[in-house]
Amino acid sequence: MPEPIRKGTLPCTPPPEWEFTTVVGGQSDDPGVLLFPGNEGPVVVRRLRIYGDWEPVRPDRWMDEPHAAGEAASGVQPNQPAPDGRRLALLARAIRDATCEGNCGRTEEECEAASLQPVVWHHGVLARVEGTPEQIAAALLPAIDAFARELTAKVRALHRPVQHNGRTICAERSGWDGSTDNSPVAYDQCRTLRALDGPDSS
Ligand SMILES: [Zn+2]
Numbered sequence: 001m002p003e004p005i006r007k008g009t010l011p012c013t014p015p016p017e018w019e020f021t022t023v024v025g026g027q028s029d030d031p032g033v034l035l036f037p038g039n040e041g042p043v044v045v046r047r048l049r050i051y052g053d054w055e056p057v058r059p060d061r062w063m064d065e066p067h068a069a070g071e072a073a074s075g076v077q078p079n080q081p082a083p084d085g086r087r088l089a090l091l092a093r094a095i096r097d098a099t100c101e102g103n104c105g106r107t108e109e110e111c112e113a114a115s116l117q118p119v120v121w122h123h124g125v126l127a128r129v130e131g132t133p134e135q136i137a138a139a140l141l142p143a144i145d146a147f148a149r150e151l152t153a154k155v156r157a158l159h160r161p162v163q164h165n166g167r168t169i170c171a172e173r174s175g176w177d178g179s180t181d182n183s184p185v186a187y188d189q190c191r192t193l194r195a196l197d198g199p200d201s202s
């Protein structure tokens with residue numbers, strides 16, 4: 001039993017019908033035809049290719065296409081990337097940005113020590129790179145830090161300080177909506193903010 005084949009790894013399937021149009025001869029008001037002596041042109045030759053439902057592999061031999069994480073569960077259309085799809089794309093871009101495309105001006109040895117190296121381009125897009133685990137990690141770190149900062153900023157925006165009866169309290173923990181019925185939590189006592197500040201904050 002041969003391995004199933006993944007569609008995405010094959011070249012594009014041609015459309016079921018394809019019309020080739022060839023114009024022979026120059027522009028002229030005379031609707032003559034060049035196929036016979038004395039014809040003036042232009043003449044249009046049409047050829048129709050019909051592929052029908054041609055597929056390079058029997059339909060039952062296709063492997064399932066991989067989905068971006070979260071896509072199947074949320075039913076998000078492929079052209080509208082799920083949040084994970086966006087993050088994956090940003091990480092992939094970080095890897096591409098850290099890959100030398102041969103214009104860094106360093107010697108080959110220096111470049112290999114400092115950058116990821118391109119291995120395969122697919123339709124002009126960098127498809128495969130080579131590098132040490134440390135180089136890949138270093139390429140991803142800024143993007144991962146940026147995700148963390150984005151998330152932290154969202155949580156901080158919820159736990160904003162508000163003034164209530166002469167005290168500064170945490171909006172989120174005090175159930176603030178312009179006023180509060182809860183017992184207010186002082187802003188500098190908010191455990192969430194303290195946790196976000198982390199063990200290495202001063
Ligand atoms: Zn280089």
Ligand SMILES: [Zn+2]
Pocket residue numbers: 159160170171172173190191192193
């Ligand atoms: Zn808070």
